[in-house]
Amino acid sequence: MELSSLRIFKTVAEEGSVTQAAARLHRVQSNVSARLNQLEESLGVTLFNRSGRRMLITEEGTRLLEYADRLLRLADEAQMAVRGGQEPSGQLRIGSIETTAAARLPRVLGAFHRKYPQVDLILDTGPTDYLLQAVANHKVDVALVSAPIDRPELEQVPVFVEELVLLTDALHGPITGPADVARRTLLGFRSGCSYRRRLEWWFADAGVAHTRVAEFGTFEAIIGCVAAGMGVAMMPREVLRQRGLGRTVQCHTLPPEVAQVETMVVWRRDIPHHAARDAFIAGFGQ
Numbered sequence: 001m002e003l004s005s006l007r008i009f010k011t012v013a014e015e016g017s018v019t020q021a022a023a024r025l026h027r028v029q030s031n032v033s034a035r036l037n038q039l040e041e042s043l044g045v046t047l048f049n050r051s052g053r054r055m056l057i058t059e060e061g062t063r064l065l066e067y068a069d070r071l072l073r074l075a076d077e078a079q080m081a082v083r084g085g086q087e088p089s090g091q092l093r094i095g096s097i098e099t100t101a102a103a104r105l106p107r108v109l110g111a112f113h114r115k116y117p118q119v120d121l122i123l124d125t126g127p128t129d130y131l132l133q134a135v136a137n138h139k140v141d142v143a144l145v146s147a148p149i150d151r152p153e154l155e156q157v158p159v160f161v162e163e164l165v166l167l168t169d170a171l172h173g174p175i176t177g178p179a180d181v182a183r184r185t186l187l188g189f190r191s192g193c194s195y196r197r198r199l200e201w202w203f204a205d206a207g208v209a210h211t212r213v214a215e216f217g218t219f220e221a222i223i224g225c226v227a228a229g230m231g232v233a234m235m236p237r238e239v240l241r242q243r244g245l246g247r248t249v250q251c252h253t254l255p256p257e258v259a260q261v262e263t264m265v266v267w268r269r270d271i272p273h274h275a276a277r278d279a280f281i282a283g284f285g286q
Contacts, residue, residue, distance in 0.1 A: 003075055005039045006068040008032055009047065013057050013065050014137055069138070073271065088276035089118040095131040095143030096123065098189065098219050100263055103239045104160055105144070112283050119276045129192030135266055141277045146194035147262040153269055159284040160263040162236040164195060166252040169229040175252045178208040185231030187222045190215045194261070199234040202258050223249060 011021040012032065022029040040047050047061035057065065096105055101123065109121060124131075124140055131143040132151055149156050166175060168184075175181060182203075188196035196213075203210050214231060216222045222233050223240075227248040240251060253259070265281055267274070 001039065001042065003072060005035050006072060008035045009039055009061075010065060010068045010072065010138075012036060012048070012055055013061065014139060016055055017053055018055060019053060073138075076271070076274075087118065088116045088279045090276060091120045091122060092142070092276040092280060093122045093124065093140040094280065095134050095140035095145075096125055097128060097131065097145060097193075097263075098125050099162075099195075099236050099239045100144045100160070101125050102219065103236065103242050104263070108280075108283050112280055115283075116276065116279060119279075127189050127192035127196075128194040132266065135268060138268070141274060142265060142267045142280060144263055144265055147264050149264055149266060151266070154266045155269050156264045156266045157281065157284075158262045159265050162238060162261050162263060164198065164234050164254060164259045164261055165237045165240070166199075166254055167223065167226045167233045167235055167240075167249045168252065169227060170248070170250055171229075172250055178203045178206040178210075181232045182208050182210065184210070186210050186213045187216060187225055187231045187233040188213065189219075189222075190217070195234050195236075198258055198261065202234075202254070 008021065008025065008027075011025055012018060015021045015024060018029055018032050018036070022032045025032065036047070043060075043064070045060040046058055047064060048055040048057055050056075094105075094109075105123075109123075112119070113121065124134065126134070128145040128149075131140070131145050132149065132154070134140045135143050135154060136151070144159070146162075147156075147158070166181075168175070168181065173180070186196070186199055186203075188199060200210070200213075214225070216225070219235060219239060223235065225231065226233050234254075237251065240249075265284065267277060267281075
């Protein structure tokens with residue numbers, strides 16, 4: 001079994017689709033299908049059941065996936081051990097929540113790229129829950145997410161403290177608590193977003209029921225809909241400051257226990273050394 005074939009197999013298992021696996025691996029779809037078929041033939045087992053375009057892993061495939069994870073991880077560790085003190089190179093897959101990617105990452109990524117231009121950076125954004133799972137499943141090497149995090153298989157280090165503010169349209173009156181916006185729609189990222197959870201917790205802790213939640217994919221869309229009077233949202237003040245968006249909405253201060261949130265950088269505990277990842281993490285202290 002070639003490591004490249006195992007990597008293809010593992011990616012198809014994670015994506016559940018040859019098409020999506022090919023896109024992630026930057027290969028043509030026919031090549032991924034051919035390598036998968038060759039692996040099945042060499043092993044004499046069916047690794048996936050095909051259901052339309054979906055690939056459903058079989059019992060034999062599930063057993064192989066466990067070994068593939070271990071073999072690929074060991075190969076990566078061997079590479080890094082042999083290279084020793086060499087400069088970071090290769091690919092670094094970074095995950096980040098949307099607002100951190102917009103407000104905090106450009107400076108860090110810019111400095112990292114200038115120092116290590118031979119590292120290929122790939123950025124994936126999404127809510128905290130999605131990113132934690134992406135790290136756990138080896139889809140990204142490191143991620144920036146919001147605390148608190150209860151994942152013992154992941155290492156975590158705080159890198160930023162954000163102040164969250166409540167956003168309303170420009171004509172809204174003063175806000176002293178959730179009751180003042182009880183009938184407004186909550187605007188946020190899709191389920192799994194820690195900021196959205198904090199907003200919902202703020203309502204629940206005060207015993208106030210909100211009417212509905214509307215989900216969006218970008219913070220620009222959320223802020224635009226708040227400005228249009230569609231509802232209220234919770235957002236880091238730094239995003240508004242950097243993008244000059246504070247003039248379009250009102251920012252209402254929240255209690256410290258709601259407003260203060262740490263941004264953490266997380267990675268898998270069982271991969272203690274990764275040259276590019278370690279250099280990226282070190283950049284937050286500079």
